[in-house]
Amino acid sequence: MTLAEVLSIIEGKPISADLDLSRKVSMACGADLMSDVLAFTHAGTLLMTGLTNPQVVRTAEMAGIVAIVFVRGKLPPPETIALAQDKDIPLLASKYTMYETCGRLYQTGLPSCGLFRLTADSWSEGSASSSNPPA
Amino acid sequence: MVINQQEEKATTTASPHPEVTKLRELVYELKIEQVMTQQVITVSPDDSMRHLKEVLRLNRISGAPVVHDGGLAGIISIEDLIRALEAGKIDVKVGEKMTTEVQTVFADESIIQAVNKFARLGFGRLPVVDRQGKLVGMLTQGDVVRGLLRQLEMEYHEEEIHHYRASHIFEDIVSDQTGLILRYKVKAQDFVRCGEAASKLKRALERLGAKPTAVRRVAIASYEAETNLVIHTTKGGELIAEIQPQKIRIVSVDSGPGIPDIEKALQPGYSTAPEWIREMGFGAGMGLNNIQTCADEMHLNSKVNVGTRLEIFINL
Numbered sequence: 001m002t003l004a005e006v007l008s009i010i011e012g013k014p015i016s017a018d019l020d021l022s023r024k025v026s027m028a029c030g031a032d033l034m035s036d037v038l039a040f041t042h043a044g045t046l047l048m049t050g051l052t053n054p055q056v057v058r059t060a061e062m063a064g065i066v067a068i069v070f071v072r073g074k075l076p077p078p079e080t081i082a083l084a085q086d087k088d089i090p091l092l093a094s095k096y097t098m099y100e101t102c103g104r105l106y107q108t109g110l111p112s113c114g115l116f117r118l119t120a121d122s123w124s125e126g127s128a129s130s131s132n133p134p135a
Numbered sequence: 136m137v138i139n140q141q142e143e144k145a146t147t148t149a150s151p152h153p154e155v156t157k158l159r160e161l162v163y164e165l166k167i168e169q170v171m172t173q174q175v176i177t178v179s180p181d182d183s184m185r186h187l188k189e190v191l192r193l194n195r196i197s198g199a200p201v202v203h204d205g206g207l208a209g210i211i212s213i214e215d216l217i218r219a220l221e222a223g224k225i226d227v228k229v230g231e232k233m234t235t236e237v238q239t240v241f242a243d244e245s246i247i248q249a250v251n252k253f254a255r256l257g258f259g260r261l262p263v264v265d266r267q268g269k270l271v272g273m274l275t276q277g278d279v280v281r282g283l284l285r286q287l288e289m290e291y292h293e294e295e296i297h298h299y300r301a302s303h304i305f306e307d308i309v310s311d312q313t314g315l316i317l318r319y320k321v322k323a324q325d326f327v328r329c330g331e332a333a334s335k336l337k338r339a340l341e342r343l344g345a346k347p348t349a350v351r352r353v354a355i356a357s358y359e360a361e362t363n364l365v366i367h368t369t370k371g372g373e374l375i376a377e378i379q380p381q382k383i384r385i386v387s388v389d390s391g392p393g394i395p396d397i398e399k400a401l402q403p404g405y406s407t408a409p410e411w412i413r414e415m416g417f418g419a420g421m422g423l424n425n426i427q428t429c430a431d432e433m434h435l436n437s438k439v440n441v442g443t444r445l446e447i448f449i450n451l
Contacts, residue, residue, distance in 0.1 A: 035421035038355045039428065043347065051416045058330030059416075062337065062354040064347075079327070087334075 001025055001110050003067055003090060006046060009108055010101050012069065015076065015091040016084060023090065025066045029113040030102040034059040041065060045113045048094075048101050052076035057083045065089065071098045161286055167249055168242040170282025171263045171272035177202040178211065180230030184219045187211060187229055200262045200270055201233045207262055207270045209233035239264045242271050246282065249274055302344035305380045315343075315378040321364040323371040326415065332374050333358035336385075340451075343378065349451045353383055356429040356447055359422040360387040363445075366412050368392070372442075380451070382431075387445040394437040401427070401435070 004021035007014065014021070025046035031037050032050050041047070043064030049056055052074050060068055067090040070076060075093060076084075084091050094101040106112070178187055178199050190199060191213055198212035211233040219225055219232055239262045240249045249261060253276055263272040305313055317339060319332035337354040345353075357374060364372040364387060372389030394400045401423050408418025427433050430447035437443040 032416055033419050033421075034416035035359075035419045035425060038359065039421055039425045043351060049416075053415050054327065055330065055415055055417065058334065058358065061334060062330070062351075062358040064351050 001105075001108070003092070005108075006067075006069070006105065006110075007092060009104050010069065010092075010094040010096060012092050012094040012101075015070070015081060015093050019090050019092075023066055025110070027111045027113040028102065028105055030071075030098050032098075037065070038063055041113045046105075046110070048098060048105075050074060050098055052080055054080045054083045056080065057087060057089055060089050061087045067092060069094050069101060071096065071101045158283065158287070161283055162247045162250060163245050165246050165282060165286060166242070167240055167244050167246055167263055167274055168272065170246060170278050171242070171274045172278055173272045175200060175262075175270060175273045177270070178229050179203060180208050180228060180233065182229045183226050184216060184229060184232060185225050188216055188225070191216065198260060200237070200273065201229055202270055203230075206268060207237060207239065207264060209235045210237045210262060237262060240274060241266060246279055249279060253279075302342070304343065313380065317376045317378070319361075319374040319376075321361055321371050321374055323365060323368045325371075326365055326412075329362055329365040330358055332361050336374070336376050339376075340378070340383070345451050349383075349449060352429040352449050353385070356426045356449065357385055359425045360385065360445060360447075362417055363387070363422055364389055366408050366418060368443075378451075382448055382450045385447050385449070388442065390442040391440055393439040393441055393443055394435075395439050397435055397437055 001024065002021060003019065003023050003025070006012070006025065007021070024044075026044040027042065028046040028048065029037065029041050030048040031040075034051070034055060037047060037049075037059050041063050045063070045065050046067055046069065047056075047060060047065045048069045048071055050071050052070055053076075056068060056076075057080055059065070068084070069092045071094050073093065073095040076091060081091065096104065176190060176194050176196060176199055178190055178201055180201050180203050182190075187199070191197065198210065200207055201209040201211055208230070211229055215232045215234070219227065224232075238252060238256055238258065240252060242263050242265050252258070252261060260273055260275045262270055263274050265271050304315070317336060319335065321332055322328070333354055336357050337350055340350045340353055353376075357376070361374055364374070368389040369391050370389070372387060375386045375388070377384040377386075399405050402420070403424045404420040406413075406418050406420030408420075412418040423435070426445070426447060429449065431450050432448040434446045435443070436445075
């Protein structure tokens, strides 16, 4: 699913300037606990969170999160936006609650990162390009 | 072998996701203004066709845009000149013979727009105008090809440098055991900068060409270790990474306060982090567990009032 599709499903808005909406996410996760994000997500994940501090961006960088959606219409402070710009991680905003934002995406078939049968993390030289993420 | 088969498959069957080649990407990326000829030889509608003949001959060009009052009034080509010669009208004005409905491209468009126009119209050149309609350059198919080649060459060169700088280091520098040591100082309580050390280490490994999965494990483990230094230590500490060709060793050391009960600290969910840390999404008692999950080997030693030393190994 592209970020453009994500935005239309959650009726959201881009926060980052010059957002590349063609980037793809293959699964999603909703969390306010960054340690959980680090523990349970995989590369290629879209993160939904209610936290807006710069550490969310750091966490995303380390965990290979593709993009971050801030729920409940929260807007991150300038230092978070600046860091995201620097690390090239797109930021999006959703006016819906965590539950509804996740629900809208889940309904369209975007899998949870917990259930996603992992390709990216079991990368071995040959198998990487053969595995197709679920549509 | 597997990769070869896939490549073959990709070329023989029409894939729903066609591979985007570098050239295709560049055709969309490069702007017309980056490849066009900026110094344009123009004529005025009041010039004679005889004058045009000299302009074309002296400059070895086969056509020119016609500019009137700073705006693009038309375009005239060597074919128009030949027709005028045949009809014995070499002294009429350019304005009478020029084509006034001119196909143009905008300077800030991608060159794909120009490539499409060239293909559709069969023209040899297109005047380039800005959004106000002012003539700012000329574009030929040759300009497009030259621009693409120049860009490809530049990117190839960058890639060569980039490649050389890092990924060959372990082949170029030979010893019985080569290691690259990176040290990062981590300040206590400095949550704003927390994660910078892990971020730099991650980038270094990427530059060295490590596998993405291994990079991710190192990034997460070192980030958790760095976070622990920021949250729990009194005077901060140090993250030391020793990168070897096959594995990385990360050591986190600090000078206190130390962990009273290591077994408890290793229990998932056990945390001594203060409330303000929890509000930031950390301090859930998962840090050491996350590190353990990412590491192939982990050793934790601590003494109260002396300090803590965490050592992990991750195979690259």
